[in-house]
Amino acid sequence: MNSPGLGSGESKLETIISYILIIGVVVSVILEVIGITLYYGSNGNLQISQNKSMFISGQNFFTFLVDQTQHLLGAQNALLFITLGLIILILTPYIRAITSAIYFASEKHYKYFLITLFVIMVLTLSLALH
Amino acid sequence: MITLLLISIAVGLLGSLTGLGGASILTPILVLLGIPIKEAVACGMVAIIATSSGSAASFVRERITNIKLAMYLEMFTITGAIAGASITLIIAPVFLYFLFAAFLFTSFIKIRSSFKAYTMPEKQDKISKWLGLEGSYYDESTKQVIKYRCTNSILGGFGMFVAGLAAGMLGIGAGAFKVIVHEKVLKMPAKVSSATSAFIIGMTALAGVSVYLFSGLLNVTLMAPMAVGVTIGAVVGGRVLNKIRDRNLKILFLVIVTLLIIQMLYKGVTSL
Numbered sequence: 084m085n086s087p088g089l090g091s092g093e094s095k096l097e098t099i100i101s102y103i104l105i106i107g108v109v110v111s112v113i114l115e116v117i118g119i120t121l122y123y124g125s126n127g128n129l130q131i132s133q134n135k136s137m138f139i140s141g142q143n144f145f146t147f148l149v150d151q152t153q154h155l156l157g158a159q160n161a162l163l164f165i166t167l168g169l170i171i172l173i174l175t176p177y178i179r180a181i182t183s184a185i186y187f188a189s190e191k192h193y194k195y196f197l198i199t200l201f202v203i204m205v206l207t208l209s210l211a212l213h
Numbered sequence: 214m215i216t217l218l219l220i221s222i223a224v225g226l227l228g229s230l231t232g233l234g235g236a237s238i239l240t241p242i243l244v245l246l247g248i249p250i251k252e253a254v255a256c257g258m259v260a261i262i263a264t265s266s267g268s269a270a271s272f273v274r275e276r277i278t279n280i281k282l283a284m285y286l287e288m289f290t291i292t293g294a295i296a297g298a299s300i301t302l303i304i305a306p307v308f309l310y311f312l313f314a315a316f317l318f319t320s321f322i323k324i325r326s327s328f329k330a331y332t333m334p335e336k337q338d339k340i341s342k343w344l345g346l347e348g349s350y351y352d353e354s355t356k357q358v359i360k361y362r363c364t365n366s367i368l369g370g371f372g373m374f375v376a377g378l379a380a381g382m383l384g385i386g387a388g389a390f391k392v393i394v395h396e397k398v399l400k401m402p403a404k405v406s407s408a409t410s411a412f413i414i415g416m417t418a419l420a421g422v423s424v425y426l427f428s429g430l431l432n433v434t435l436m437a438p439m440a441v442g443v444t445i446g447a448v449v450g451g452r453v454l455n456k457i458r459d460r461n462l463k464i465l466f467l468v469i470v471t472l473l474i475i476q477m478l479y480k481g482v483t484s485l
Binding site: 094096097098100101102104105107108111112115116118119122129130131132133137138139140141142143144147162165166168169172173175176177179180183192194195198199201202205206209210213 | 214215217218248259262263266267269270271273274276278280281284285287288291292295343344345415416418419420422423424426427428429430431432433434435436437438440441444445
């Protein structure tokens with residue numbers, strides 16, 4: 084139904100990226116829903132909480148990522164699921180940038196490889212430093 | 214959270230039906246409900262990654278999005294968003310009320326952008342040529358392959374930096390503003406412009422979130438229902454009713470936007 088190879092002419096890349104985006108969003112929304120349900124299970128209500136523990140805290144994204152995955156086993160914590168949903172959501176555009184970079188490198192589009200690399204570096208730095 | 218979830222679904226639905234923003238409507242509503250504006254901004258930024266990635270996926274699959282062009286423009290939007298988000302962390306909330314009100318006005322501009330036929334710019338500047346900023350897409354409505362090329366890449370890049378700055382500061386997609394830069398400066402066809410804009414917004418929002426993540430503003434009980442609600446609303450709206458562009462709905466939307474502008478201005482004035 085679609086004419087192949089149009090757009091920017093990077094047909095394969097487009098297919099991969101559309102899957103990355105859709106999977107990322109679906110998985111993260113499912114995790115959020117599980118999290119909200121668990122939250123209801125443990126708190127008995129669905130009130131928006133201003134409790135300190137409801138705010139994301141940590142030093143930087145990468146240590147945060149390792150931290151959260153270590154808590155994964157045996158966890159039934161609502162917060163954990165919501166946080167994982169958030170992490171997946173953050174990783175979705177990040178992974179699509181890395182995929183694009185790999186693609187551009189393999190296709191020898193060096194200009195675009197460098198542009199994408201710049202985007203990845205800025206994001207990585209910002210995630211690491213904040 | 215249920216109320217917030219329902220509001221988010223409605224806003225996502227309305228947003229995708231009218232082709233106008235999601236978080237830019239949701240954030241002022243949250244403020245109205247008594248949520249501190251900086252928290253609303255930070256959570257809005259997260260919700261945007263979800264809606265943008267969701268809607269961008271189908272455009273990418275249909276080969277309307279220009280990925281190369283998007284990567285080029287993202288260099289500017291992400292630096293803008295990081296700068297913008299950093300500014301929000303340090304300034305007084307009162308500025309945000311006024312900026313938000315000002316930005317809501319851009320919603321009115323997009324309503325008038327018509328579906329006129331695309332004309333290719335006669336000349337392409339050297340940098341745009343060097344970057345190969347061009348492409349083609351298959352237009353469903355006219356059953357034609359439309360070729361296009363872009364120009365003014367430096368000015369366009371600057372425009373995207375500004376869009377990123379606003380997006381990062383206010384936790385919104387700034388889609389309406391991006392589309393203006395795409396069409397008026399870079400000379401992209403309307404469809405490619407909206408599709409590419411949706412794609413870029415996800416990355417820009419990620420850059421904003423990277424700043425907000427550990428700022429102590431991200432309330433998960435706020436963020437989770439927002440992200441889920443807006444995404445569901447946007448997906449349903451995009452699937453079921455994308456072809457229906459009801460004028461009354463747009464008018465309703467503009468009435469809401471007007472009320473929200475007034476509310477933000479009121480908040481701003483009273484907190485001076």
